[in-house]
Amino acid sequence: MSMLETLLETLRLVLMIAIPGYLLWLSARGRLSRGTGWYMLAGGFITVLAGVVFEQSNFFHDHRSPHHDHTFAFSNLFGDSVIYIPGLALIVLALKRLVLQIDPERHRKAVLRGDAWFRTAFEQTGMGTAILSFSGRLKRVNDAMCELTGYSADELTKMTVNDLVHPDDLGVAEGVKKKLSNGQIFHLEEECRFVRKDGAIRWFRGNLSIVPDDSADRGVVVAQVFDLTEQKQAADALRQVNAETELILESTDIGIFFARGGTVVRANKAYKDLIGGDSGGISALTGSPGEVDLQDYERLGFPTRDSYKSMISSATPVLASGGTYSVEKVMRRGDGSLFQSRIAGKALDPGDPTAGSVWLIEDITARRRAEAERDLLSRTFKGILETLPVVFSRVDDDGRFTEFRGNGVQRLGVEDGQLVGSHLLEGYPQLQDQLTLALAGESVAFESTGMAKGRPWWFINYLAPDTATGRGATTFSLDVTDLKLAERALAESEKRFRMLSRVSPVGVYFADVSGTIVYVNDKWTEIIGLDIDQAQDGGWLMSIDPEDREQVSREWEDAIGCTRPYEAEAHIIPPDGDEKWVINQATPLFGDNNEPQG
Structure with missing residues (x-):
């Protein structure tokens, strides 16, 4: 291998192994910034691309010697693809860093966005909201919570x-x-x-939830608070109204029941007592549940089916029109007895027959009896006013006549109703004291007298508070003028008689129906020798000669018992011893009713 080949091979190793390896080492040590992810991706692609270029280059295929090329031997040992591993690893690492770099950013933005939403909802909601620790300490509150409690946020968080x-x-x-x-x-x-804070007590309902929180291992408690005070007060008021209504329904003597869907679904105690009786009847209706079919007319108190049907047929159109149906009917109690009743009913919703209706039934037997008695009394009173010499009058609180009538008003020189509107004391000032007592609530009886058209009159009066109207007073006056005149005439006659008897030359005496002497004149006392007291209880017989006493006594008693004239001759021996012979004569007296008076 030439020097050039060695240099190129070394460059290749640096590009494909050393540089990627160094970047991987820096990444593993955490010494690369977040922004180098894109550079690492570019370096990985360059490394792989360089490997491809060198691998495909004719230079390496044409000049390297299989005996002296160590790289060639290395490739043959591990395979040609092994040289791409650093570059590919760098690409994978770069992609991972970019993904991790992008996702946390999105997460952070999402968290910030969610926090903004929570903060907006927390602050702007109308519900009192607070964040609490598990120990119950308030960590954060909104304005609504401050308004509910009356405390500031600083005060609440403490x-x-x-x-x-x-x-x-x-x-x-x-x-x-x-x-x-x-x-x-x-x-x-x-x-x-x-x-x-101001001491007011309020009812609150709290909805509490546990939510995660980075500052606490178990999270925090979020509480939403609602003021229930008005609802509680309304509920208490409703319960009070229901209790009062129930008390009224159970305390009244009027039977009340609620009918719906063809059945009686609720009735009060008075209805059960009135209709149920001892036979059981509708006793189940005093509680809930408990229903009676409206077709079961006998248990509803109707004496006959026709009676029930006639009421239903007449009530249906009235209820449907929204009116109140009312009727008086004879009904039957649970014990079988009949009574006079007044029945009234009204639909809860005329447009909805299924809503039901409320019915009232009242026993008016006593009322009708009282009305009949009152009517009889009124007719009797009217007959008294029209036939007997009486006057009925009524005055208001001011003492002015509002009624003045009766058969006796002519005695006073007026006509029926003539004095209405005038003051009682204008015509009868002598009644000042009696009127004052009556208007003060007391009853007083008295006798009054006066003159009308030159003739005297006498009345016996009963003046009392007006219980019928609750105001003023009423007077019932009986004309006793004729009686008074008769008494006066009798008194005059008796006066004249007594005067004549005093100057009479004969003895005069009176005896009652029992024979008791009640009056003697002076001449009688002189003849018999006894006074009126000594003559009582048959004492006058002691002045009769004992030989004549029994006969005189028998004839006297016979005359008294038979109310016939009496005449007898008797020998009188007075206490002074001056004996006399007398003729005793007596004549019976009779009253206006032809009854003996003495």
Whole structure:
């Protein structure tokens, strides 16, 4: 081999083995920058290309000696392709470096892009969001979280979840930390109360998730917080309304039931008591579930199928039009007894028959009985006003007549309704005290008198608060003028009689229906020798001669018992001993009703 061949062979070895080997060694030591990947790729291609050129060159084929060419011997020993190994290795290494150089860059950009997206979502979301450690310390919070708690971001990042949770809910917070720390749960939701910086207590629901993080071995906890206070308050209010509604439904005496889809699906206790009775009836309806087919008219309280059908046929068009159906019907209790009822129903949605309807049933038997009694009383009262000498009047809170009527108003010199609008005290100022008491809520009875058209009148009055209207007072007055006039005439007659009896030359006495003497004049006392007190209880018989006493007593009792005239002659022995013979005469008195008076 010539010097030139040796030099060329050496150059070939340097290009194909030494240079690639050196680059590979630098790469293995990590001394090549990321940008040299493209140079390594170019060097690998040059090395392979140089090998191809030298291998195909005629110079080597024509001049080298098989006995002196060591390279030729080397190629023959390992094969011609072995010289391409360094170049090919350099190409592979360069491609690997380029791939590794490109992928981390994409990864870095993706991470940056994802971080930007997370940061935007974290900061701009309307939900309170926080990044927590597994110990519960807040590492990062957004503005919404600050607004929910009332604390600033700096204040929150110095706090733990336990600093925010209501003392009564600390057990909930500890339970959440345990669930997340055991590594078996990566997402959960929980509700608890937080205490804001201003002391207000708010209900929050937290959605907590574990996410990987380079700064922590187990990652971090991302919490999204929702304010549930208004929902809780609304739910509490709804529960309160439902409880109050349930209380009202179960406390009322009116039966209420809800019908849907051809069945009664709910009824209150009053309905069960009214219709169910002791026979079981619809007792299942007081709870849920429990249904009664609307076609089962007997269990619904209808006495006959026709009664049920007639109500349904008349109610259907009313409910469909959105109106309220109302009717009074005779219904049957569970024990078989009948009662008068008022039934009313209304569809929840007239356009949707499947929505159902609400029905009310009320036992009005007592009301109808009371109305009948009131009607009877009203007619009786009207008859009293029209036939008896009475006056009925009503005054308002100011004392002015709002009603004035009755058969006795003529006695007062007025007509029915004539005094309406006038003040009671204008015509009857003497009733000031009685009116004041009645308007104050007291009842008072009194007698009043006056003059009308030159004639006197007397009334017995009952003045009381007006319970019918709750205002003012009512007066019921009975005309007793004729009675008073009769009493006055009788008193005058008795006065005249007593005056005549005092001057009469004969003894005069009165006895009641039992024979007891109730009056004697002075002459009688003079003749008999006894006063009125001594004559009581048959004492006057003691003045009769004992021989005549029994006969006189028998004839007197016979006259009293038969209410016939009495006449007897008797021997009188007065206490002073001055004996006399007298003729005793008596005539029975009768009242207006023809009953004996004495």
